[in-house]
Amino acid sequence: MLNIEARRQLKALLPVGMLATKPWLEAQGFNLHFLDNAVRSSTLTPLTPGVYLREGIVSWQGVVASLQRMTDTPVHVGALSALELEGVAHYLAGSTSPRITLCSAKALPRWLNRIAVSAEFEWQGTRRLWAENVMSDTYFIREHSWQVSLPALYYSCPEKAILELLLQVPDAISFEHVDQLMQGMHNLSPRKLDKLLRGCINVKVKRLFFWLAHRHQHAWLKHLSSENYALGTGKRMIAKGGRYESTWQITVPKEM
Incomplete structure (x- = not known):
């Protein structure tokens, strides 16, 4: 039999659609004996070893919102996935399921891709993109209320997301795609x-970023001077066999 008070606490802690790991539940005060009994009585449903759902349907939003509240290291939906949540990009036609980019300094837990x-889910490390304080600054984060009364999902604001996306050029996303996205970025905050x-x-x-911004000459560009930012020295070959762009010292596709 499950302790009634503990069962009530579990229900409050783990609402419908949210999941939790065994270590996190233990940290909230539930002992292993209670958790084992909860599984036997079907109060908790194992999704993969050490990860449980109390009730409801497993959605990617619920998985990510659960991960975000359990981790000490900031994890945000970022890059193209964040732009999709913002409504300024769209999933590729014909895709069977969305590919969700999660940005974090630490690698994602292995259980994440074991859940049906x-x-x-794909991880984008942030150590070679952001100074440490950027990921913890809520100024660059937006909330997505994916379901009423449940913890919100956190994702990068468009300004942060487009820079995260540029890290993936050209290996995971093409110059042409980010160029199309940048063309529509009229309302970014300088x-x-x-x-x-x-x-x-x-x-x-x-x-x-500056090469693309100058291509489209949005109004916000006049508030940004490239001289204020550390752009490094020397050439960078980004597009193999491309054209050298002398202003920014990068190679870009010849057709662009």
């Missing part, structure tokens, strides 16, 4: 961009 859910560019430690990303 209609999404694929104040946020300024802080992010100062907190960005990746020379390739910053040079690509």
Whole structure:
């Protein structure tokens, strides 16, 4: 038999659609004996060894929101996935399930891709992109209320997401795709961009950003001067066999 009070506490802690790991539940005060009994009585459903759902349907939003509240290291939906949540990008036509980019300084837990859910999770490390304080700054994070009364899902603001996406060029996303996305970025905040560019430690990303920004000449660009940011020295070959762009010292596709 399960202790009634402990069962009530579990229900409050683990609402419908949210999941939890055994170590996290233990840290909340539930002992192993209680957790074992909860599994035997079907109060908790194992999704993979050491990860439980109390009730409800497993969604990628619930998985990520659960991960975000259990981890000490900031984890945010970022890059193209964040732009999709913001409504300024769309999943590729014909895709069977969304690919969700999760940005964090530490690698994602292994259990994440062992759960049966209609999404694929991919990790983007942030140590070669952001200074440490950027990931913990809520100024660059937005909340997605994916379900009423449940913890919100946190994702990168568009200014942060586009810079995260540029890190993936050209291996995971093409020049043409990010160029199309940048074309629609009319409403970016120059104040946020300024802080992010100062907190960005990746020379390739910053040079690509300014090359794209100057291609489209959005109004916010006049508030940003490339001289204020550390753009490094020397050439960077980004597009193999491409054209050398002397202003930003990068190679870009010849057709662009």
